Amino acid sequence: MKSKIDKINIKSALTVATVALLGTSSLAQAESSSTSSVQDSSWEFDSAFLFYSEVDRVSAGEAILNAKKTFDNDEVLNLKLTIDTLTGASANGAVAQPTVQTFTRPSGNGQYDIAAGDTPLDDTFHDTRVQLNGQWTQPLAPDYTVSGGFHLSKEYDYLSLGINGNIAVDFDRKNSTFSAGFSYFQDTFTPEGGIPNPLTSMLIGNSDASTWDDSFAQTRIGSEDDKTTTDILLGFTQVINRRMLMQFNYSYSMVDGYLTDPFKILSVVNNTGKTQDYLYESRPDSRVKQSVFAQSLYHFDSSVLDVSYRYMWDDWEITSHTIDSRFRIPLGDGFGKESYIQPHLRIYQQSAADFYRPFITDDEALPAFASADYRIGEMTAITVGFKYGMLVNNGHELSFRLEYYRQTPTNAGFDEPGVLNDVELYPTVDAIIGQVTYSF
Amino acid sequence: MKNTRTVNLEKNKDSYSLKFNAMASPCEVIIQTSDEELAVKLGKLVSAEVWRIEDKYSRYDQNSLCSAINNNAGQSVVIDDETFQLLSFADQCYQLSDGLFDITSGVLRKVWSFQSQYNSKTNFPSAAQINTTLLNVGWNKINFDPKQITLAKGMEIDFGGIGKEYAVDRGIIVAKELTNQPVLVNLGGDLAVTGARLNNETWQVAIEPPDIDSDLVNGHEKTIDMIVSLKSGALATSGDSKRFLIHKGKRYGHILNAKTGWPISKAPRSITVVAPQCIQAGILATFALLQGCDAEEFLTNQEIKFWARR
Numbered sequence: 001m002k003s004k005i006d007k008i009n010i011k012s013a014l015t016v017a018t019v020a021l022l023g024t025s026s027l028a029q030a031e032s033s034s035t036s037s038v039q040d041s042s043w044e045f046d047s048a049f050l051f052y053s054e055v056d057r058v059s060a061g062e063a064i065l066n067a068k069k070t071f072d073n074d075e076v077l078n079l080k081l082t083i084d085t086l087t088g089a090s091a092n093g094a095v096a097q098p099t100v101q102t103f104t105r106p107s108g109n110g111q112y113d114i115a116a117g118d119t120p121l122d123d124t125f126h127d128t129r130v131q132l133n134g135q136w137t138q139p140l141a142p143d144y145t146v147s148g149g150f151h152l153s154k155e156y157d158y159l160s161l162g163i164n165g166n167i168a169v170d171f172d173r174k175n176s177t178f179s180a181g182f183s184y185f186q187d188t189f190t191p192e193g194g195i196p197n198p199l200t201s202m203l204i205g206n207s208d209a210s211t212w213d214d215s216f217a218q219t220r221i222g223s224e225d226d227k228t229t230t231d232i233l234l235g236f237t238q239v240i241n242r243r244m245l246m247q248f249n250y251s252y253s254m255v256d257g258y259l260t261d262p263f264k265i266l267s268v269v270n271n272t273g274k275t276q277d278y279l280y281e282s283r284p285d286s287r288v289k290q291s292v293f294a295q296s297l298y299h300f301d302s303s304v305l306d307v308s309y310r311y312m313w314d315d316w317e318i319t320s321h322t323i324d325s326r327f328r329i330p331l332g333d334g335f336g337k338e339s340y341i342q343p344h345l346r347i348y349q350q351s352a353a354d355f356y357r358p359f360i361t362d363d364e365a366l367p368a369f370a371s372a373d374y375r376i377g378e379m380t381a382i383t384v385g386f387k388y389g390m391l392v393n394n395g396h397e398l399s400f401r402l403e404y405y406r407q408t409p410t411n412a413g414f415d416e417p418g419v420l421n422d423v424e425l426y427p428t429v430d431a432i433i434g435q436v437t438y439s440f
Numbered sequence: 441m442k443n444t445r446t447v448n449l450e451k452n453k454d455s456y457s458l459k460f461n462a463m464a465s466p467c468e469v470i471i472q473t474s475d476e477e478l479a480v481k482l483g484k485l486v487s488a489e490v491w492r493i494e495d496k497y498s499r500y501d502q503n504s505l506c507s508a509i510n511n512n513a514g515q516s517v518v519i520d521d522e523t524f525q526l527l528s529f530a531d532q533c534y535q536l537s538d539g540l541f542d543i544t545s546g547v548l549r550k551v552w553s554f555q556s557q558y559n560s561k562t563n564f565p566s567a568a569q570i571n572t573t574l575l576n577v578g579w580n581k582i583n584f585d586p587k588q589i590t591l592a593k594g595m596e597i598d599f600g601g602i603g604k605e606y607a608v609d610r611g612i613i614v615a616k617e618l619t620n621q622p623v624l625v626n627l628g629g630d631l632a633v634t635g636a637r638l639n640n641e642t643w644q645v646a647i648e649p650p651d652i653d654s655d656l657v658n659g660h661e662k663t664i665d666m667i668v669s670l671k672s673g674a675l676a677t678s679g680d681s682k683r684f685l686i687h688k689g690k691r692y693g694h695i696l697n698a699k700t701g702w703p704i705s706k707a708p709r710s711i712t713v714v715a716p717q718c719i720q721a722g723i724l725a726t727f728a729l730l731q732g733c734d735a736e737e738f739l740t741n742q743e744i745k746f747w748a749r750r
Contacts, residue, residue, distance in 0.1 A: 010536050010727065011742045017532040018720045021525045022609050029610075 044420075045066045048437040055430045057121065058088040075138040078149075082131040089121035093264040093372035095359045096120065096423035097275055102204055105192040106263045108216040110207050119427045122263060129155035135164075143170040151185065162229075175239040184231040190263045194220040198282030199366055202265055213232045219280075227257025242403040243300070249293040265360045266372045273418030277363050281371040283355065287315040303326040317378060320350035336390030344403065348382040350375065352412040358425055361417070374426070378412035381405065385433065401435040445482040445491060449476075454638075458483030462490045463498070463604050465628025471639050472622040482618055486611045486625060493607045497599040499546065506599060514593040520736070524586045530602065533723055534579040540730040541723070542579045542698035544591075546598025552696065552703075570701035577698055582624070605676055605722035608632050611675075612718075632674030632718045642669035647677065647712050647747065666712075666747060674718035678712025678725035679749075697727050706733035708748040715744065 008159075046066040053059040062084035069077045092103060101114045105124050114120045135149035144167065153161035167180030189195075196219055203219050206212060235249045260283045268277040295308035310322040328342040353376040355369035385403025393400050409426040416425060450457040456479035458469040469486045471479050497506045498608050509517045519527070530543045551565035577595040583590045591597065599606075604627050611625035612632045623634045624643055633643050647666040668675060678695070695704050707729045715721035724744055728735040739746045 009742070010724070011744060013532065013536055014720050014723060015716070017529050018717050020527045021606070021719065022613065022717060 014280060024034070030322055042069070044070075044439070046437060046439045048435060050433070050435040052433050053431060054088070056089070057429060057431075058086060058090050058125065060084055060086045060377045073135070073139065074145075078133075078135040078137070080133040083128070083131075084131075084252075085126075085128045087126050089123035089127055090263075091374060091427075092120050092122040094120040094267040094278055095372070095420060095425055096273065097267075098419050098422060100183075101275065102209070103265075103278065104204055105193075106191060107205065108203075108212075109193075111204065117423055119424060127155050127157070129153060129158075134356075139166070143174070144168070145170075147181075151183075154309075157191050158187065158189055160185055161187070166233075177235075177237040179233075179235040179237075181233045183229075183231045183233075186226065187229070187257075188226045189258060189262075190224040190225060193262075195222045195225050195258070196262050196280040197221045198260060199279050199370065202278040202280060204278075225258035227255055229253065229255045243298060244296045247293075247295045249291075251291045251293070253287075253289040254388060255289075257285060259285060259287055261371070261373060263371050264371060266357070266370055268362050269359050269417065269420065270362050271417055273416070273420035275359075279360065279370075281373070282369050283371055284369055286315070287314055287316055302330045316376070317354035318350060318352070320348065323347045337392070339388065339390035342389070343386040344383065344385045344387065346381075348381040348383075350379055352378040356412065358411075358414055359420070374407075374409040374429075377409050377426075379407055379409040381407040382432075397437075397439040399437045401433070401437075403433040405431040405433060407431075445487075447487050449483065451476075452720045456483075458487070460487045460490075462487065463494050463607065463627060467628065468624075468626045469615070470624040471615075471619070471628070473619075475621075478619060478621070482615060482623065485614050485618055487721065489610050489614050490607045491620065491650065493603065493610060496523075497603050499596070499598050499600070506597065509589055509591065510596040513591040513595050516520065517590045518587065519584070519589050521586070523589075524584070526599065526602070526606065527584050529719070530597075530599075533602075533727075537727055537730060539579070539699055540697060541601065541726060542577060543597050543599065543601060544579050544582065544595055545577050545696055545698035545701075546600065547576050547594075547596050548573055548698075548701055551701075552694075559676045577701070601726060602719055603723065604628060605630050605674075605718040608674065608676075610720035629724055630674075630676040630718050633670055633672060636671045638666050640671075642671045644668075645670055645675060653724060668712070668714070668747075670714070673714055673716045674721045675712060675714050676718055676721035676725050676727050677710055677712040678722065679708075693729070695726065697730065704730055704732045707731075708735050708750045710749045711735060711739070712747045713739070713744060714746070 046064075046068075048062075048064045050062040050064070051060075052062075062082060064080065064082045066078065066080045068079075071077070094101065094103070094116075096119050097118055099116050101120060102111050103114070103120065103122070104111050106122070107124070112122070112124075131151070131153040133149060133151050135147060137145060137147040140146045146170075147164075147166040150165050151154045151160065151164070153160040162183060162185035164181060164183035166179060168171065168177055168179040170177050178231070184295070193216075200219060202215055205215070206396060207216075229254045231251060233249060235247065237247045239245050260281060262280070264281045265278045266281055267275045268279060269275050289312060291310055291312040293308065293310040295306070298305045304327070306324075306326040306328075308322075308324045310324075311319070312322075313319045324346045325341055326344050328340055331339045333339070353371070355367060355371060356373075356377045357367075357370055358372050358377070360370060383403055383405045385401060387399055387401040389397055389399030407429040409428075411426060445460070447458050448458045450459065452470075454474075455470050455472040456476065458471075458479060460467050460483070467487070467490060467585055469483055471482050473479060495501060496504055498504050499506045499510065501507060505519070505523060509519075533541045535545075548570070551569045552667075576592075578595075581592045581595065582597075608625050608627050608630050609632060611627070612623070612634055615623040615625065618632050622637045622643075625632055631645065637643055645668045647668060679693070693703050693709075695707065696702065697704055710727050711725045713721040713725040713728070715724060724739070724742070725746070728739045728748075730748065731738045736746075736748050739748075
């Protein structure tokens, strides 16, 4: 059905005919542009810079660049680059004492002193980490979407490689979605100073002595170790009505391998609470974690409320509850184009691992596993903050987030003998989080 | 049976919508203003103009001029200047499409009855039926001048291919005569704007995917919405989402090749065209569909802004 139409300029001939019909007053240009996930396959970028700082402790800066490209047929490629640096001091697990304490750095190269009454902090943590993620998502069949991706993370002493896969099924006119996903990570840890012999004494002395290196090496059982993580996630999302959406997840995670923190120790104290020795901590070589999660999003006339709850339990006897809520309030154009403010409140509570103890007493037998890391002890944490966002430059989103984070470790039922009564065994950790994001 | 002719007013954040039914389509006029009185006045004006055109050129209305012309085939019927201009335009379209676009092809509906969401009965004609009917098709058999038109016996004219788009353009003209505020006139998906919105912003128009009412073809439900940002001019969509026919598993659109009497094969499911006026956009979209598999190439060669869905 070829015709000779393409030889004539139809457009101008029609313009002439149209003018005759409608008159010259209707002459105008047609100006238009389109946005469509079918036609437009340019890149969308999100960039963010995050700053995290604990009072007197760890500070971290992180820069993220995320690039997303949507192809024809709903295929999406997502690439993300994350760079973070960490500096500052972190608790090494020993308890404070009314006297000065000396510890050996994890590398074995040198000692550091902690003042009387202070919580022992190790400040040798400076590290830069680079992480790359790639994710490909595409429809497999009507109502079926599959996704697969990889993860790579490298820092001076740590390498993590991972893959993930996920399938999502929509039904009931896409009002319900069921999803199932798995991920697998292989991590290798090559800590400076090697892997310490668990539950053996930390060598304290003179790192410059000629015999030091040999003695230190005796406290090591290897230069590196690894662990694997397998996660399964099942999810269900349901549109309840025009204003409300709910999501439910169940996750199962298995970690096997080296789970101990080679930089953490425990103090061995006598019956007056005075430290006699420091032992490297030891954790089991496997951990199974499960969690259930429920989230609800409710759209009021203009504001949106997001509330979620998570319950986690594992075979280390840790259980935790998390309640997280955000309330997005649009501010119209008064404070910046299409701006909004979003207050945030998160409350977290966890129970201690069964092998957690703030210290070991010298009159008991050595346990199989022990750790004084407050992050697996009993604690509550609260985050309060807000996010402010607006549009700039042709519809690009700019947002600022400021949060205050307070972690309060608590006593899980341990006696505090002697001088330990006079020191702070469960110091509160306060942190400020600031973040700027820009999407373009 | 006529729909009740009422105009409903709706207030939006920064504009008013005037909604009414005409030409078997939901129609909407949007004016960006806070003056409710002006909005009501505009609604009355545009709807009156659209209904006037419908009453004059609808082949379904026994009292229309179109029906008068059709019922008096074989005789000369007096016409006015507006009708002469429309017929001249149809004549140009016939020439430019090399006969594929022909407003006398309406009689073919007697042998083709297309399915719609309201009518699932199909009528697939035989070659003999089509050939007999084709004897009554052919713009070259028409005789017209500024004062009259004469059809050969058995022939009919149908303004369906240009009527709605013409009404959109006329709607814009009467809107501009009334006010300088930004106005959008949308008659069942064929639309035009008087210009950009306030603050030089664009009108955002969502284009319905072709399969919105059907889950028959390939089971593929397109959920992609396409948003066109329109600053000036018009937009018309031609396609088969609402009227089509399934025969032996194959889908036939309702646009017929006036020369063969058959639906165009391998045409895109829908074409949306942007042009300075709606009637131009509509014709270009129809011309493109008439090219079948060459539809996109045709529009690209003509340097016309379009979106095609297959």
